[in-house]
Amino acid sequence: QFGTSCAVVQVNQTGYLPSASKQALVQGAIAPQQFRIFDASGTVVFAGQSSAPADWALTAPADRRLAAEKVATLDFSALQQPGFYQLQLQNDCPLTPFRVAPAVYSAVHDGAIKAFYFNRASTALSPEHAGPYARAAGHPDEQVIVHASAASASRPAGTQFSAPKGWYDAGDYNKYVVNSGVSTYTLLQAYSDFPAFYANRQWQIPESGLGSAKNAMPDLLAEVQWNLDWLRAMQDPFDGGVYHKLTNLTFDGVVMPKDATKPRFVVQKTTAAALNYAAVLAKASRVLAAFPADQAQAAGYATRAVDYAKSAEAAWRWALAHPDVVYRQPADVKTGAYGDDVLSDEFAFAAGALYLQNGRADYLAAFEAFRQKAGPLQVAGWANPLALVVAELAVTPVVPAALRATLQQQMTGLANEFVRQQQQSPAALALVENDFVWGSNAVALNKAMLLLQSARLLGTDAAGKIQQQQYQQAAQGLVDYVLGRNPTGYSYVSGFGSKTPQHLHHRPSEADGVTAPVPGWLAGGANPGQQDGCVYPSKAPAKSYSDTECSYASNEVAINWNAPLVYVLAALLN
Ligand code: G3I
Ligand code: 9MR
Structure with missing residues (x-):
């Protein structure tokens, strides 16, 4: 008409x-x-x-x-x-x-972080907290088997140990340290950048409002703790090495967690897993230790903070002694690889996080050496975690001024490039062809995160203010992009928007008998690679999105994609 x-x-x-x-x-x-x-x-x-x-x-x-x-x-x-x-x-x-409206991202922020609760392993979700998405517990992970690739003298192949909890990585039910690490780090960074915002913010998880005034844990930290408990168990206590993943040999079918009962293995210790683990545990140690002493003591944070720091250092030492153990998928293992051959950025990530935790000059020196080896700063991603710690080092007063200046220049250099991309795009979106990969929506949001972190580095003079506004505009455009201002017309976050993904590649959403998918999940997004071989409406990079359960290369969900969504929405609400 x-x-x-x-x-x-x-x-x-x-x-x-x-x-x-x-x-x-x-x-x-x-x-x-x-x-x-x-x-x-x-x-x-x-x-x-x-x-x-x-x-x-x-x-x-x-x-x-x-x-x-x-x-x-x-x-x-x-x-x-x-x-x-x-x-x-x-x-x-x-x-x-x-x-x-002023609080326009409030609900979608809470949805995006609540999604992590919906992906908790080893627990039932109650109707009180999960509504129609309540489900029985699955994957107890109390008898995890050491795979031949992970065998050591202290834990030979076939040894069993317990590593429950954690979040399922994505639409599958496996748990991968590398990806879990960057996701957890990003959420912890949201907490440390916006502590007042998170102090009393709740989204109806079992821990909401629990505890006395002295040991109440903010929901964000309670959610993160669920995953830290798992991560902590992924370190071999005998040598400090960290298993790469906890997984079935093959992907589960489309079933609910309780019906996914294949044996679970830990596979290979890798340098990347040890380093991501070290970075996150060091960061978590610092966040927990920063609580007022009496509160930290009451909540048991103080003990955990000490344990995490020691554990992070043990993982770091393992990585130094095994500097190039890249993940190689064993022939009998078919699940996600998260393989990455370039480790200097992971080394710098861990060294930087450990330096922030313990202030030791040797870690600072290691950070600098590995950072230089890693080359120009890149937007964060599961294979590129360095920008996550650079953003914090760049604003931390104890960091030597010359280094801080260098890091700030690297950040603003990248942010300026994103601003140019936005200015050159007729869509006014800071996205270029290379961004349209598997998980492109998270590329957009990690760019937005870097832009917003860079915005706070600028001076308050006229030039600084203009640049700051440009960074904010470019970041806003990327947030708009994932929430609907894109050529598919989808707001890519389930349940938030007028046209949202209905058929996520997410086993609980597919198997739970509820028509609407679990809310708050960011779909991977447009990906002309189309590695899943599903039916797509278009080959054009920004339109190559298929809202079908088939499409794991464009319509899966993942914790490392939701994490920058949480960070960026929190930043915009602050
Ligand atoms: O980076 C290159 C780029 O340089 C190149 O131009 C482009 C061309 O195809 O490819 C880019 O690499 C892609 C990479 O994602 C980008 O991050 C690879 O082709 C692509 O295969 C790779 O996909 C990864 C995928 O697993 C397959 O390994 C995704 O990053 C990663 O997010 C995804 O993770 C999976 C887990 O394995 C299992 N659990 C679910 C999770 C999400 O789908
Ligand atoms: O469901 C799996 C998804 O989580 C992964 O990201 C993806 C790529 O590793 O693989 C999916 O599993 C598919 C498998 O690779 C091939 N057979 C079909 C599976 C999806 O139903």
């Missing part, structure tokens, strides 16, 4: 913060578009014109344009009054609803 010439408009489906930049995406227009915005009473409160439609990624051949059609941007940043609005191109075109 609408005019055939109507272009499609995509907005952030959860809304816009009053003072933030506000943009929408126009797809399929060939000429600039006029647009109007109506308030709830139907009054026009804003009118404007789009940017000129253009191909996104000019360097790509015609069939590889990121969106397969021309895109343009509508800017209505000046609309700051909270309210419910509708945006329209020409008179006979459809209305696109959106809202402007």
Whole structure:
């Protein structure tokens, strides 16, 4: 019933913060578009014109344009009054609803962190906390078998030990130290960057509100503790080495946890696992030790803080003695590999985190040596954790001033590049062709995280303020992108938005008999690699997303994808 010439408009489906930049995406227009915005009473409160439609990624051949059609941007940043609005191109075109409100990311933030609770292993989820997603316990992981690849004199192949709890990695039911490490570190960083925000924030998990004033643990730390308890058990107490993963030999079928009863193994000790473990345990030690002494004592944090620090150092020593044990998937193991041959960034990650924990010069020196070896700073990801610790070292006063300056320059150098990407994109999105990999939505959010962390490094002079605004705008664009302002029109977070993934590759969501998937999960996102061989609507990088259970390469969920979502939403709410 609408005019055939109507272009499609995509907005952030959860809304816009009053003072933030506000943009929408126009797809399929060939000429600039006029647009109007109506308030709830139907009054026009804003009118404007789009940017000129253009191909996104000019360097790509015609069939590889990121969106397969021309895109343009509508800017209505000046609309700051909270309210419910509708945006329209020409008179006979459809209305696109959106809202402007101060706490617009509050619910989606809580959903994104609650998702970790929904993926807890070794426990039942109660109706009180999980509603329709309540389920029986699975994967007790109390009799985990040492795989031949992980055998040592103290724990020969076939030895059994207990390593319960932790979060399932993703849509599968396995637990991988490398990926768990970066996810946990990111959540702990959210806690240490926004302590007041998290102090009393609750999202109905079993630990919510438990304990006396002296030992109540913020929900975020309680959630993280669930995973730390598992991680801690992944270290071989005899030599400090850390198993790479705890897994079945082959992926489970589409069943609920209680019906997934294949034997569980720990597989190979690796350098990357030891280093990620060391970084997280060092960070956790510091977070727990920072509580007021009487509170930390009452809650048992003080003891744990000491244990974690020692354990992190033991893992570090193991890594130094075994500096190049890369993960090699044994022939009988078919689950996720998280293999990475480049370890200098992991070494620097662990050294930096240990230095922040113990202040020792040898760790600082190791950080510097490995950082230089790792080369230019890269956006964080499971194979590239270094940026996570660089962001903290860059703002920590005990770090020597010259090093801090270098780290700050590295961060702003990368952030400036992302700003350029946004400015060069007709979609006003800081995304380039290389970003569209398996887990592209997390690439977007890790970029946003780096931008927001870089924004706080800038001076308060006029130039600093302009740059800061650019960083915030680029980050906001990336958040908009995952929440709907993208060429698929999906808000990629289950349950949050008007068009959200319905068929996540997530075993509980598929097997639980509830129509709607478990809420709060970020789908991996557009991925032209299409490694799953499923049916996709398009090959164009930014449209290569398949909302099907089949599609693990574009529609799976993962803890390392939700973690930067949590961080970035917390940052925007602060
Ligand atoms: O980095 C390269 C890039 O340089 C290259 O241009 C591009 C071209 O294809 O590939 C990029 O690498 C891809 C990499 O993801 C990017 O992070 C690989 O092709 C791709 O195969 C790889 O996918 C990983 C996938 O496992 C398969 O190993 C994902 O990162 C990783 O998130 C995913 O993790 C899985 C676990 O194994 C099992 N549990 C679920 C989890 C999520 O799907
Ligand atoms: O479900 C698995 C998913 O968690 C992984 O990310 C993915 C890639 O390792 O593999 C999925 O399992 C598939 C397997 O690799 C091939 N057979 C079909 C499985 C999905 O149902």
